[in-house]
Amino acid sequence: MPVLEPIIELGRGLFTTLRSMFEKPVTVQYPEERKPVKPRFRGRHVLKRYENGLEKCIGCALCAAACPADAIFVESSENSDEKRFSPGERYASTYEINMLRCIYCGFCEDACPTEAIVLGDQYELSFTDRKQAIYPKDMLLEAVAASQLLTPQKTEPGKFTRSVPEMKDPQD
Amino acid sequence: MTFASILEWLIKGFVWVMILLGGFAYLTYYERRALARIQVRIGPNRAGPLGLLQPIADAIKLIFKEELMPARADKLLFFLAPIITLTPALVITAVVPFGPEGLNFPLFGRVITWQIADINVGILYIMSIASIAVYGIVLAGWSSNNKYAMLGGLRSTAQMISYELALGLSFVSVIVLADSTRMIDIVEAQKSMWFMVLQPVGMVIFLIATLAEVNRSPFDMPEAEQELAAGYHSEYGGMKFALLFMAEYDKMIAICIIAATIFFGGYREFWFLQNTWFSVDQTPILGPVYVFIKVFILLFGMIWVRATLPRIRYDRLMAFGWKILLPLSLALVFLTATGILLAQEVNPLFMWGIPVVSLAAGFIAILGMYQTLRRKEHARA
Numbered sequence: 001m002p003v004l005e006p007i008i009e010l011g012r013g014l015f016t017t018l019r020s021m022f023e024k025p026v027t028v029q030y031p032e033e034r035k036p037v038k039p040r041f042r043g044r045h046v047l048k049r050y051e052n053g054l055e056k057c058i059g060c061a062l063c064a065a066a067c068p069a070d071a072i073f074v075e076s077s078e079n080s081d082e083k084r085f086s087p088g089e090r091y092a093s094t095y096e097i098n099m100l101r102c103i104y105c106g107f108c109e110d111a112c113p114t115e116a117i118v119l120g121d122q123y124e125l126s127f128t129d130r131k132q133a134i135y136p137k138d139m140l141l142e143a144v145a146a147s148q149l150l151t152p153q154k155t156e157p158g159k160f161t162r163s164v165p166e167m168k169d170p171q172d
Numbered sequence: 173m174t175f176a177s178i179l180e181w182l183i184k185g186f187v188w189v190m191i192l193l194g195g196f197a198y199l200t201y202y203e204r205r206a207l208a209r210i211q212v213r214i215g216p217n218r219a220g221p222l223g224l225l226q227p228i229a230d231a232i233k234l235i236f237k238e239e240l241m242p243a244r245a246d247k248l249l250f251f252l253a254p255i256i257t258l259t260p261a262l263v264i265t266a267v268v269p270f271g272p273e274g275l276n277f278p279l280f281g282r283v284i285t286w287q288i289a290d291i292n293v294g295i296l297y298i299m300s301i302a303s304i305a306v307y308g309i310v311l312a313g314w315s316s317n318n319k320y321a322m323l324g325g326l327r328s329t330a331q332m333i334s335y336e337l338a339l340g341l342s343f344v345s346v347i348v349l350a351d352s353t354r355m356i357d358i359v360e361a362q363k364s365m366w367f368m369v370l371q372p373v374g375m376v377i378f379l380i381a382t383l384a385e386v387n388r389s390p391f392d393m394p395e396a397e398q399e400l401a402a403g404y405h406s407e408y409g410g411m412k413f414a415l416l417f418m419a420e421y422d423k424m425i426a427i428c429i430i431a432a433t434i435f436f437g438g439y440r441e442f443w444f445l446q447n448t449w450f451s452v453d454q455t456p457i458l459g460p461v462y463v464f465i466k467v468f469i470l471l472f473g474m475i476w477v478r479a480t481l482p483r484i485r486y487d488r489l490m491a492f493g494w495k496i497l498l499p500l501s502l503a504l505v506f507l508t509a510t511g512i513l514l515a516q517e518v519n520p521l522f523m524w525g526i527p528v529v530s531l532a533a534g535f536i537a538i539l540g541m542y543q544t545l546r547r548k549e550h551a552r553a
């Protein structure tokens with residue numbers, strides 16, 4: 001009967017909401033339960049190292065130039081074989097990212113000639129002070145497994161002359 | 173009136189107000205949990221075990237929030253409006269019985285009933301208090317010196333006045349059925365048969381009209397966020413807002429208690445428990461428990477409707493109230509009275525004519541609704 005249709009529709013609506021009460025909640029109980037991030041997730045930056053512990057970053061400041069939010073500050077210094085931070089001539093003696101300015105666009109990643117800076121999967125950034133939002137190099141730099149891998153290292157002369165390594169196409 | 177009876181009133185009133193205030197707090201929790209489950213979420217579960225301390229956390233938050241007084245508000249009314257809104261919500265249930273008349277505990281040589289005030293015009297008291305509630309809202313809207321608040325208050329008045337007619341007339345059907353306006357008599361008249369069975373359409377009208385009376389969705393026009401910011405309480409903050417909020421939820425509780433009392437047998441047991449140990453005649457202490465269960469279920473109904481139906485358009489709201497509900501409830505009063513008269517004069521079986529004919533009247537109303545809605549669609553096309 002078409003006349004009763006609105007009433008039937010009303011009942012169907014009520015039934016739908018009642019039925020959804022018995023579905024499993026979709027809520028993720030966040031601090032205890034975390035969803036893994038997607039492979040291309042852009043979280044907090046990480047400064048990568050080579051396997052021998054040398055920093056990939058050569059202090060070229062291309063990332064700072066590419067950054068649309070002007071969030072990166074790089075200052076470079078000379079490497080020497082006595083105190084070697086990275087292959088090649090120079091390394092970043094200061095490297096700071098202001099996480100409040102950063103828009104997590106990933107341009108720095110793209111600009112880097114050595115794949116030194118990578119946006120990782122860390123997304124829990126909270127500060128109680130503006131100053132805390134500036135992450136200096138030691139917070140960004142990847143941790144090392146053993147203390148002999150720490151930089152600066154003493155290296156044999158003439159071995160690390162090339163600052164930009166041979167690279168494959170990126171995978172993911 | 174002796175000193176002891178005044179003391180009794182004070183104590184019972186105090187206890188009942190405390191119950192209502194606690195009930196308000198946990199009704200917000202209940203609503204949030206139930207709504208969350210309907211929306212396939214979990215709802216508040218952090219503060220305390222199962223989130224049970226959430227209402228307390230909310231209360232503390234509200235107490236410490238800043239109180240604002242709009243620059244050109246009417247200071248006195250702005251201050252009084254929340255109180256005027258809350259008071260009727262708290263006092264309206266004073267006449268509702270929570271247990272049979274027979275259950276009295278003798279204390280200091282006095283007989284104490286399960287009811288704050290046993291007055292013989294109980295249902296009229298409820299109707300009059302229900303209409304006072306609108307003052308607080310319209311004053312809150314007017315004194316805030318804010319256009320949105322004002323519009324919210326006005327809408328609320330118009331809506332309440334329109335739906336009060338249907339509400340009042342569905343009360344009349346109950347009065348006719350129970351042959352009394354005293355609340356205990358109304359409950360006792362439902363001993364064998366709840367009025368919900370005898371007057372199903374009246375019950376539906378009552379439930380719809382109460383939704384409009386307490387400004388619950390789908391009739392929450394006074395606080396339609398999309399149009400009016402927060403409606404009449406846009407300018408309120410802190411404890412004053414808490415009072416308005418409290419009034420809203422206490423009205424929900426009160427109206428559910430009243431609905432339970434006049435249509436669902438009040439403190440009387442469920443029909444399948446008659447003549448067992450669970451009957452209130454044998455175990456009077458179960459009366460409040462039954463009221464609680466019924467109110468719990470009715471409140472779930474309100475939350476369920478809120479989770480399901482979108483807000484209806486203002487002109488439809490008015491048209492529905494005046495063109496459908498009012499004539500229908502008038503017809504029901506007439507039908508009920510006729511049925512009772514025939515049952516008394518001719519044959520008691522005519523009593524069963526009441527629900528049948530009422531359902532037919534309800535069907536006609538649905539037909540009318542269908543027609544008016546269709547005609548509007550054509551007019552716009």
Ligand code: SF4
Pocket residue numbers: 063066067068069070071072097101102103104105106107108109
């Ligand atoms: S992600 Fe974008 S905004 Fe952030 S530091 Fe890199 S380039 Fe700048």
Ligand code: SF4
Pocket residue numbers: 056057058059060061062063064074092111112113114115116117
């Ligand atoms: S992170 Fe990359 S682009 Fe930025 S300074 Fe270091 S090497 Fe250059």
